Amino acid sequence: MKKYEAVIILNPNLSSKADAFIKDFEKLLKNNTFDILKIEDVGRRQLSYSINNHNKGHYLLFNIVGDASKLLEIENKIKYDESIIRHLFISVKEHSGQDSQLLIDSKNKKNDIEESKDKNEVSKVEKDNSVKDVKPDKNVKEVSEPVAEDNVEVVEASKEQEENKED
Amino acid sequence: MSKYELPNKFNYKDINILKQFITETGKIIPARVTGISASNQRKLTRHIKIARFLALIPYTDMHK
Numbered sequence: 689m690k691k692y693e694a695v696i697i698l699n700p701n702l703s704s705k706a707d708a709f710i711k712d713f714e715k716l717l718k719n720n721t722f723d724i725l726k727i728e729d730v731g732r733r734q735l736s737y738s739i740n741n742h743n744k745g746h747y748l749l750f751n752i753v754g755d756a757s758k759l760l761e762i763e764n765k766i767k768y769d770e771s772i773i774r775h776l777f778i779s780v781k782e783h784s785g786q787d788s789q790l791l792i793d794s795k796n797k798k799n800d801i802e803e804s805k806d807k808n809e810v811s812k813v814e815k816d817n818s819v820k821d822v823k824p825d826k827n828v829k830e831v832s833e834p835v836a837e838d839n840v841e842v843v844e845a846s847k848e849q850e851e852n853k854e855d
Numbered sequence: 856m857s858k859y860e861l862p863n864k865f866n867y868k869d870i871n872i873l874k875q876f877i878t879e880t881g882k883i884i885p886a887r888v889t890g891i892s893a894s895n896q897r898k899l900t901r902h903i904k905i906a907r908f909l910a911l912i913p914y915t916d917m918h919k
Binding site for chain 2 (some may be wrong): 739775
């Protein structure tokens with residue numbers, strides 16, 4: 689029995705199916721007499737260079753224990769799985785047992801993004817408004833929207849026409 | 856003291872520590888420049904190469 693760390697980079701387009709993949713992979717490991725000590729779902733990350741034309745990857749880390757001969761069989765199956773863009777098994781003397789720095793970093797990043805979202809909300813509201821300008825057009829055709837909005841649009845349209853004339 | 860942050864053990868997942876020992880172009884900086892021990896340099900090199908394979912660190916700045 690040897691201790692291994694497995695790193696698997698999933699196709700970012702299938703990142704929503706990561707949970708299903710983890711279950712499948714667990715089954716594959718267990719069928720080959722491997723024990724799983726720890727699973728870390730790091731999530732999507734920017735790749736430092738593109739692999740198979742992917743710029744992002746969904747990182748999964750596993751701490752596993754099992755026989756070296758069985759590992760070859762697992763690797764043979766993984767090789768032809770197209771949802772995996774890169775994989776690596778490393779034998780280690782001891783599992784650290786702690787969260788890896790990758791997972792910690794990704795958690796910190798998520799927190800940062802949430803904080804920055806609050807700040808960005810103001811600018812987002814402005815963007816939303818610009819989107820809304822487009823939406824009423826469709827609504828007018830389907831459901832009769834309040835007339836007031838309609839008028840505003842007409843006024844805007846006429847303004848644009850005037851500007852065009854000036855040009 | 857040393858201007859480098861040295862961990863108890865190098866790890867390929869700990870990118871921020873590894874990044875101290877590569878140049879902007881992605882090369883591993885020689886130990887004669889950084890002054891870390893030969894033993895540490897060997898371990899460091901191994902982990903940098905693993906991190907490169909996993910696309911955590913670039914091989915070069917010329918990647919497309």
